[in-house]
Amino acid sequence: MKLLLFISFSGSLPAAAGCIAIESERILARDLARADPRFGELPPEEPVAWAPAPGARLLLRASRLARLASRHEAALLPPPADVCFEYPAAPLDRGPLLDALGKTLADPGARIELVDFSRHPVPRGAIEFLMGGLQRSKAPAPQLWRGAVRYHPRKTIPIWARVRILAFREQVMAARDLDAGRAIPADGLVIRRVEASPLDPPAVSSVEAAAGRRLRRTIRAGEPVYAGMLAPAVDVERGDTVQVEVSSGAARLTLAAVAESGGVVGDRILLRNPLNGGRLLARIEGPGKARVIGAGGRL
Numbered sequence: 096m097k098l099l100l101f102i103s104f105s106g107s108l109p110a111a112a113g114c115i116a117i118e119s120e121r122i123l124a125r126d127l128a129r130a131d132p133r134f135g136e137l138p139p140e141e142p143v144a145w146a147p148a149p150g151a152r153l154l155l156r157a158s159r160l161a162r163l164a165s166r167h168e169a170a171l172l173p174p175p176a177d178v179c180f181e182y183p184a185a186p187l188d189r190g191p192l193l194d195a196l197g198k199t200l201a202d203p204g205a206r207i208e209l210v211d212f213s214r215h216p217v218p219r220g221a222i223e224f225l226m227g228g229l230q231r232s233k234a235p236a237p238q239l240w241r242g243a244v245r246y247h248p249r250k251t252i253p254i255w256a257r258v259r260i261l262a263f264r265e266q267v268m269a270a271r272d273l274d275a276g277r278a279i280p281a282d283g284l285v286i287r288r289v290e291a292s293p294l295d296p297p298a299v300s301s302v303e304a305a306a307g308r309r310l311r312r313t314i315r316a317g318e319p320v321y322a323g324m325l326a327p328a329v330d331v332e333r334g335d336t337v338q339v340e341v342s343s344g345a346a347r348l349t350l351a352a353v354a355e356s357g358g359v360v361g362d363r364i365l366l367r368n369p370l371n372g373g374r375l376l377a378r379i380e381g382p383g384k385a386r387v388i389g390a391g392g393r394l
Contacts, residue, residue, distance in 0.1 A: 114181035117146045118219065120247065122153070122180055127160070130178040133171055137163075149218035149252060150184035184216035187244075192256060195222035196240065200260065205293050208259040210237045217254060220246030224256070231294060235259060238294075261290045266298040266319045267305055275313045278332065281306040284320065296321050330382045331364060332357040339366055339377055341387045352377075352385075363388065 115129055125139035143163065147153040160175040189209060196207050224242035232238050237259050243251035270285040284302045298319040299305045309326040331337055331354050341348045352366035358379055366375045366385065377385035 114152055114179040116183050117180045118182065118246075120146055122146055122155070126180070127155075127163075127178060131160075131171075131175050133175075134160075134164075137167060147180060147182050149182045149246060150216045152179055152181045154179050182218060184218045186214055186216055187212055187222075187254060191222055195224055195242070196256060196258065199224045199226060202262065202293055205260055205262040208261070210257040210259060212256040213254045217244045217252050218246040220244045220251075222254070223251070229294070233295075235261070235292075238292075260292050260294060262293040263288060263290050264293070265289075266291065267300075267302055268298070269314050269316050269318050269320060271316045273310055273314050275310050278307050278309055279305055279320075279325075289319075291319070296323065299325070327359065329357045330359050331379050331385065335383060337364075337366060337377075337383055337385050339375060339385050339387060340380075341375075 115126065117126060121142045122144045123139065124134055124137035124141040124143060127134035127137070127143060128139070144153065144155060155178045157175050157177050160178065161171065164171050164175070189212075192212055193207060193209055196209075200207065221244070222242065223245055224240055228241035230239045230241075237257045240256045240258055242254050242256065244254055245251045265286055265288050267284055268287050268289075270283050273279055273283050281302060284305055286302065298321055305320050305325060308328050309332070311324055311326050314320065314324060333354055333356055335354045335357070336351050337354050339350055339352045341350065350368065350370070352368050352375060355365040355367055355374070358364050360379050360381060362379050364377060364379060364385065366377050367373070368375060375387050377387050379385050
């Protein structure tokens with residue numbers, strides 16, 4: 096083993112009250128040398144202790160340092176003082192936080208409003224937000240977005256931000272209250288440019304895409320019309336007058352009946368003959384058209 100002899104040191108040693116900043120997993124001998132130059136004689140990469148957690152302090156006692164010197168067959172005159180190490184941490188700054196959020200969202204047309212964010216001190220590192228950490232809520236309510244600061248390849252500290260994400264876009268909206276179960280009239284819809292969350296489901300692409308479709312639920316004036324609100328388009332609705340063809344051998348009869356149920360081509364529906372009140376079972380053949388099933392189809 097290389098013999099290290101630490102001669103007496105007449106100069107003033109660093110004050111023990113101050114803490115040395117450390118931003119690594121381990122405290123090494125070269126880190127000790129920043130507090131006491133005499134430790135510069137030790138192998139610089141020799142581990143001394145685990146570093147404290149971010150924002151915490153670790154005090155290496157003089158007795159422990161003296162034992163370290165003794166292992167290298169050396170003595171320190173005068174004896175070393177206690178040495179304090181601190182892993183620096185500071186509160187998040189709005190600017191880098193917004194930059195990280197915008198980079199993840201990757202929508203140049205969107206505006207991110209930072210309502211609030213975690214205030215606990217964090218170490219220096221890369222701010223990371225993933226789309227999977229965003230908890231969706233209906234605009235304009237703020238959304239909670241969970242992220243992390245990566246201060247080591249294998250270590251992170253959780254952070255959060257409460258944000259509103261908005262962008263201007265054209266949406267198909269209800270021009271007036273529209274009732275569930277009824278076909279949407281074209282004049283019941285309007286296109287307006289609004290500021291909404293780009294993360295919300297897209298509204299229907301055009302008035303034509305929604306007009307004539309039935310609503311699954313009632314929507315109010317000014318409410319966006321989403322595809323999930325629309326029931327499949329029907330060829331016959333309950334209450335429609337339907338032209339019904341009745342066949343019996345070579346004879347064919349066409350009459351007008353009232354639909355008591357609705358559906359699309361191929362569906363079976365129940366019809367009422369307004370002339371005698373009788374009911375017919377028929378199959379839809381097209382918009383407003385049906386053919387009686389079986390021998391007369393009378394029930």
